[in-house]
Amino acid sequence: MPxxxxxxxxRNLPGTNCGECGxxxxxxxxxxxxxxxxxxxDCKPLVSEERYAEKLERLIALVTPPVKEVMVGxxxxxxxxxxxxxxxxxxxxxxNPTAVFVDVSDDMDEExxxxxxxxxxxxxxxxxxxxxxxxxxxxxxxxxxxxxxGSAVMTVAESxxxxxxxxxxxEMLEVGVEVxxxxxxxxxxxxxxxxxxxxxxxxxxxxxxxxxxxxxxxLLELVxxxxxxxxxxxxxxxxxxxxxxxxxxxxxxxxxxxxxAIERGERLAGYPIMxxxxxxxxxxxxEVRAAMRECIIASAQLLRHADLLVMHxxxxxxxxxxxxxxxxxxxDPRVPIQVDAKLYEIGKPDENSPVLLTTNFALTYYTVASDxxxxxxxxxxxxxxxxxxxxxxAMAGAxxxxxxxxxxxxxxxxxxxxxxxxxxxxxxxxxxxxxxxxATGWKVIVGPVDSSRIPAFIQEKWSPNGQG
Amino acid sequence: xxxxxxxxxxxxxxxVELEKVEIDVEELVMRVRQSLMLTRAGTMPAQTPxxxxxxxxxxxxxxxxxxxxxxxGRIEEVTIGAxxxxxxxxxxxxxxxxxxxxxxxEGGWSNRPVVSFDVFDIxxxxxxxxxxxxxSEYWDSPAEWAREAVRRGxxxxxxxxxxxxxxxxxxxxxxxxxxxxxxxxxxEAPLVxxxxxxxxxxxxxxxxxxxxxxxxxxxxxxxxxxxxxxxIVKAAVKHNHNVLSWVSLDINDQKTLNRLLLKEGLPRxxxxxxxxTAALGYGLEYTYTMIERLKISGLKGERELSFPVSCGVTxxxxxxxxxxxxxxxxxxxxxxxxxxxxxxxxxMLAGADMMMMLHPAAVQAIREVIDTVFSDAKPEDTLAWLxx
Ligand code: B12
Ligand code: SF4
Numbered sequence: 023m024p025x026x027x028x029x030x031x032x033r034n035l036p037g038t039n040c041g042e043c044g045x046x047x048x049x050x051x052x053x054x055x056x057x058x059x060x061x062x063x064d065c066k067p068l069v070s071e072e073r074y075a076e077k078l079e080r081l082i083a084l085v086t087p088p089v090k091e092v093m094v095g096x097x098x099x100x101x102x103x104x105x106x107x108x109x110x111x112x113x114x115x116x117x118n119p120t121a122v123f124v125d126v127s128d129d130m131d132e133e134x135x136x137x138x139x140x141x142x143x144x145x146x147x148x149x150x151x152x153x154x155x156x157x158x159x160x161x162x163x164x165x166x167x168x169x170x171x172g173s174a175v176m177t178v179a180e181s182x183x184x185x186x187x188x189x190x191x192x193e194m195l196e197v198g199v200e201v202x203x204x205x206x207x208x209x210x211x212x213x214x215x216x217x218x219x220x221x222x223x224x225x226x227x228x229x230x231x232x233x234x235x236x237x238x239x240x241l242l243e244l245v246x247x248x249x250x251x252x253x254x255x256x257x258x259x260x261x262x263x264x265x266x267x268x269x270x271x272x273x274x275x276x277x278x279x280x281x282x283a284i285e286r287g288e289r290l291a292g293y294p295i296m297x298x299x300x301x302x303x304x305x306x307x308x309e310v311r312a313a314m315r316e317c318i319i320a321s322a323q324l325l326r327h328a329d330l331l332v333m334h335x336x337x338x339x340x341x342x343x344x345x346x347x348x349x350x351x352x353x354d355p356r357v358p359i360q361v362d363a364k365l366y367e368i369g370k371p372d373e374n375s376p377v378l379l380t381t382n383f384a385l386t387y388y389t390v391a392s393d394x395x396x397x398x399x400x401x402x403x404x405x406x407x408x409x410x411x412x413x414x415x416a417m418a419g420a421x422x423x424x425x426x427x428x429x430x431x432x433x434x435x436x437x438x439x440x441x442x443x444x445x446x447x448x449x450x451x452x453x454x455x456x457x458x459x460x461a462t463g464w465k466v467i468v469g470p471v472d473s474s475r476i477p478a479f480i481q482e483k484w485s486p487n488g489q490g
Numbered sequence: 491x492x493x494x495x496x497x498x499x500x501x502x503x504x505x506v507e508l509e510k511v512e513i514d515v516e517e518l519v520m521r522v523r524q525s526l527m528l529t530r531a532g533t534m535p536a537q538t539p540x541x542x543x544x545x546x547x548x549x550x551x552x553x554x555x556x557x558x559x560x561x562x563g564r565i566e567e568v569t570i571g572a573x574x575x576x577x578x579x580x581x582x583x584x585x586x587x588x589x590x591x592x593x594x595x596e597g598g599w600s601n602r603p604v605v606s607f608d609v610f611d612i613x614x615x616x617x618x619x620x621x622x623x624x625x626s627e628y629w630d631s632p633a634e635w636a637r638e639a640v641r642r643g644x645x646x647x648x649x650x651x652x653x654x655x656x657x658x659x660x661x662x663x664x665x666x667x668x669x670x671x672x673x674x675x676x677x678e679a680p681l682v683x684x685x686x687x688x689x690x691x692x693x694x695x696x697x698x699x700x701x702x703x704x705x706x707x708x709x710x711x712x713x714x715x716x717x718x719x720x721x722i723v724k725a726a727v728k729h730n731h732n733v734l735s736w737v738s739l740d741i742n743d744q745k746t747l748n749r750l751l752l753k754e755g756l757p758r759x760x761x762x763x764x765x766x767t768a769a770l771g772y773g774l775e776y777t778y779t780m781i782e783r784l785k786i787s788g789l790k791g792e793r794e795l796s797f798p799v800s801c802g803v804t805x806x807x808x809x810x811x812x813x814x815x816x817x818x819x820x821x822x823x824x825x826x827x828x829x830x831x832x833x834x835x836x837x838m839l840a841g842a843d844m845m846m847m848l849h850p851a852a853v854q855a856i857r858e859v860i861d862t863v864f865s866d867a868k869p870e871d872t873l874a875w876l877x878x
Contacts, residue, residue, distance in 0.1 A: 110786070111775070111778075111779055112782065127878075147818075149771070162876055162877075162878075163876075164876065164877055188876055189876065190873060190876065211873070234872065234873060236868075236869045236870075236872045242554060261869050261872025262869075262875070263867075263869035263870065263872055265858055265861075265862040266862055266865065266867065267867055267869070268865075268867045268868050268869030268870060268872075269862045269863075269869070270594070270863040270864060270866070270867070271866070271868060271869050272869050272872070273863065274593060274594055277595070278557060278595060285557065285559075286557050298875045300875055300878060301872075301874070301875045301878075303875075303878045304874055304875065304878055313824075314824065314828055314831075314855065315855075317828060317832065318828075318831060318832070318835060318855060318859060321832050321835055321836070322835060322839060322859065325778075325836060325840075326839065332875075334878070337820055338818060338820035339819065339821055339822075339824045339825040339828065340820075340824075340828060342811060342819055342820065342825065343811075343825075343828050343829055343831075343832040344832070346770055346771040346811065347770060347774070347836060349771075350770065350773075350774045350775040350778070351775055351778065353775050355779060389810075412773075474810065474814070
């Protein structure tokens with residue numbers, strides 16, 4: 023459940039139902055606020071009229087998430103961490119997807135740093151109509167030489183990516199900050215031993231700081247002191263230990279922190295949480311094993327509320343499972359991802375091209391469309407509205423029927439685009455082929471069960487005239 | 491005196507004589523001075539938060555407590571397998587469930603999640619290459635396959651009698667029962683017995699295998715809403731087995747089916763539930779969330795859902811990312827097992843008690859995670875990564 027009810031929010035709106043926000047009524051706007059589809063600034067009377075000042079203040083307190091949003095970096099690729107309201111996605115949804123930062127260290131030569139940065143910057147993997155990306159760079163001061171560190175930071179700062187400066191030495195962090203404080207780097211880390219200096223450095227430039235301590239209790243103490251010293255944007259690092267050396271505790275500590283923030287209203291814990299899965303590389307010679315273990319630690323932390331992860335591997339085999347998991351977990355459970363139900367042209371179809379049928383569930387559509395594109399098949403893809411269900415659930419739930427297909431066919435106007443009257447349906451929909459033929463008068467051809475076989479199927483079987 | 495205590499007192503009373511307090515660390519003196527100044531003067535340096543807030547924070551700090559919840563409910567503990575002493579022939583038994591809390595730090599956990607290896611009664615040439623390479627050597631004999639699976643780290647074996655499906659080989663139930671006996675003889679591990687999913691044949695099949703495996707306390711997988719589950723329950727009760735209650739991602743269906751099975755006479759400590767495992771990238775979030783909801787409801791006292799959860803993690807291999815050769819995705823011989831591992835990890839962290847798996851590397855990795863998650867080792871030197 024969201025923390026507040028629409029009624030509570032409603033009480034702090036003007037209550038005039040003036041409609042300026044576009045929601046029609048204040049109550050509707052209240053629901054939209056809770057679901058974070060709108061923000062309070064969209065109620066113009068509330069923010070502009072003096073008489074609502076008190077309501078406004080109360081409203082802001084009500085709708086501010088218990089986990090603060092912390093921004094790292096600037097510009098288009100700036101990344102927002104935190105902002106969560108619930109412990110479990112079914113209670114509402116999760117918001118800002120976990121940011122993945124990849125490390126460079128100042129003992130790498132400039133070329134290597136630049137090439138890693140480039141790789142992160144240009145990384146983009148399309149999946150279900152979304153592009154999976156990496157978010158930023160973690161620069162580790164490893165050499166102990168501040169000139170080297172400074173120049174590593176300079177190389178990274180030339181990119182558009184957010185970055186974090188990683189060292190426990192205040193002098194080193196200062197060198198890193200001074201390169202480009204306006205880029206809003208995350209300063210890592212304030213610890214028990216350096217808190218005063220790091221806090222001063224960050225506060226003087228209003229930068230976000232990561233506090234690091236391996237126990238939640240200690241961490242909250244650090245947060246209290248950081249706040250006292252004027253630091254407002256904080257990231258919590260409860261520490262990441264390698265498997266077998268305390269990782270279990272680290273994962274539980276993340277839960278402890280998040281529960282304190284969300285279910286106990288503990289403001290000191292109300293900040294984004296981070297992990298450093300790259301501990302997997304400590305003392306590990308085998309790169310494949312290290313990358314796999316890193317992916318496992320990262321996935322576990324992602325599921326235990328981490329908002330930021332620092333990784334080392336740039337291998338696709340280990341990034342893909344992690345980024346896919348992130349996409350899954352951060353999918354809004356309130357809305358199945360759908361595409362518009364209409365006729366799509368794939369490649370350059372003509373009057374003799376095949377017409378294929380699928381559903382408007384985004385996963386289904388993108389899987390099928392990418393298979394067809396990969397196979398360089400020119401065709402029409404008729405997407406029917408199954409209320410966002412995949413083929414099998416749509417069949418099971420009777421959302422894909424002869425009459426549904428008939429309506430889709432009619433609305434699409436495909437009959438004016440092709441000369442033939444043949445429709446290829448998913449193998450999984452074989453059961454309703456007769457039903458579709460009766461309803462539409464089109465000849466139905468049952469295609470393969472898995473869309474990856476469509477190109478081969480078309481090549482072997484398709485002919486606009488013959489019986490096939 | 492601890493800093494916290496000192497500061498609380500400062501807040502409670504309005505003035506304090508500093509000399510009476512012994513503070514050795516320069517840092518602390520500074521902080522106390524600052525707070526004192528705030529308390530007295532009521533003004534503050536531009537960047538520090540308001541007095542009231544500082545006080546509030548310090549109060550909270552003094553009262554740090556682990557956020558442990560109390561739960562009215564308890565997840566049933568189910569025992570799979572029976573040793574000689576218990577009338578069976580297994581070398582050991584496996585216990586799943588039994589939790590009294592959601593997280594380990596809250597206490598109340600007695601069992602770790604377990605891993606079962608899938609074994610099929612006929613060869614599986616449609617397996618992805620990564621799995622074929624490992625198992626094809628053994629798949630002509632389910633007993634050999636099971637033996638190898640145990641060698642590779644299985645806590646249990648799941649024997650899928652898929653060939654009994656009339657659309658596959660229509661293997662007679664008597665013959666399938668022989669396979670069960672062979673596997674029981676080949677390994678000491680407790681057994682899960684899977685049907686073919688054919689709603690007409692499965693009840694008949696389970697009646698027969700339950701009988702030949704009498705008293706072995708197997709898990710019959712599974713009862714669902716589309717078949718005559720009462721026959722399965724009766725066979726399980728008569729011959730001393732457990733039943734898997736399987737639905738497809740619908741919590742209301744789960745409740746309905748569980749209720750029916752219990753009503754038909756299945757004892758509470760013999761029911762395991764399976765919400766259906768959608769693959770990573772192909773609906774895993776539905777499974778993840780359903781398991782979380784099952785666990786939370788169960789612990790809140792919803793007695794029709796408070797049962798251990800089993801997951802067919804093998805479904806991970808349905809994702810093309812797990813098996814397809816796509817150079818941009820990296821080598822599939824690593825990608826596949828990792829896909830299965832992350833799938834298992836996700837359901838486990840959601841609350842699954844048992845994972846049915848196929849790739850030995852994935853099983854090894856997930857065992858490492860289980861050991862890690864259940865170890866009480868204190869994290870040390872968590873800043874070492876800076877120097878990797
Ligand atoms: C996720 C899921 C759900 C989600 C649906 C999410 C969604 N938006 O669709 C939810 C939880 C809502 C759901 C509900 C139901 N589900 Co369901 N669900 C699944 C699950 C786990 C995955 C489905 C999926 O996303 N597949 C991935 C997509 C990409 O596959 P696809 O659309 O079929 O597309 C592929 C092919 O069809 C083909 N293809 C697609 N288009 C085209 C076009 C052409 C021309 C060709 C040639 C090929 C082709 O290629 C694609 C890639 O392979 C499956 C089990 C499984 N592992 O498959 C069960 C499953 C489909 N569900 C099932 C059932 C019974 C149901 C329900 C009736 C029961 C219930 N639990 O309430 C409801 C029905 C829906 C309703 N409310 O009316 C059964 C269906 C059994 C059957 N065969 O009849 C399944 C198989 C589970 C099972 N084994 O019991 N489900
Ligand atoms: S703009 Fe504000 S006052 Fe007007 S309807 Fe919307 S919420 Fe109500």
